Amino acid sequence: QVRLVESGGGLVQPGGSLRLSCTTSGSIFSINTMAWYRQAPGKQRELVASIISGGSTKYADSVKGRFTISRENAKNTVYLQMNSLKPEDTAVYYCNVEGLSRLSALPFASWGQGTQVTVAS
Numbered sequence: 001q002v003r004l005v006e007s008g009g010g011l012v013q014p015g016g017s018l019r020l021s022c023t024t025s026g027s028i029f030s031i032n033t034m035a036w037y038r039q040a041p042g043k044q045r046e047l048v049a050s051i052i053s054g055g056s057t058k059y060a061d062s063v064k065g066r067f068t069i070s071r072e073n074a075k076n077t078v079y080l081q082m083n084s085l086k087p088e089d090t091a092v093y094y095c096n097v098e099g100l101s102r103l104s105a106l107p108f109a110s111w112g113q114g115t116q117v118t119v120a121s
Helices: none
Strands: 002-008 010-012 018-025 028-039 046-052 057-059 065-072 079-080 093-102 107-111 115-119
Touching: 002 093, 002 107, 018 028, 018 093, 018 115, 028 065, 028 079, 046 065, 046 079, 057 065, 079 093
Parallel strands: 010 115
Antiparallel strands: 002 018, 018 079, 028 046, 028 093, 046 057, 065 079, 093 107, 093 115
């Protein structure tokens, strides 16, 4: 079973910064895509940023220039550095990982439990 553990959320003032971490464990052969999603109250869950195994990244327009996604492959960990935070960034942030199972060689997709990010004065 693939498990994802997230950390780093909290309360921050507008203009501040937070770094989210997501560590993946379990019977993993390889990880292809790691991503961060977020969901604000009353809103659809949206893709914030993603990074593939080769290091290429994609960002939602709303966070370009402010957020940076990175991965540390040896630790199966993905990070989201969030700078210049705005109140509209307030949401529950979820880690998502896709790859291949070590035992079955089948694709898997796993979600973290979510971590709350609140941006307010």
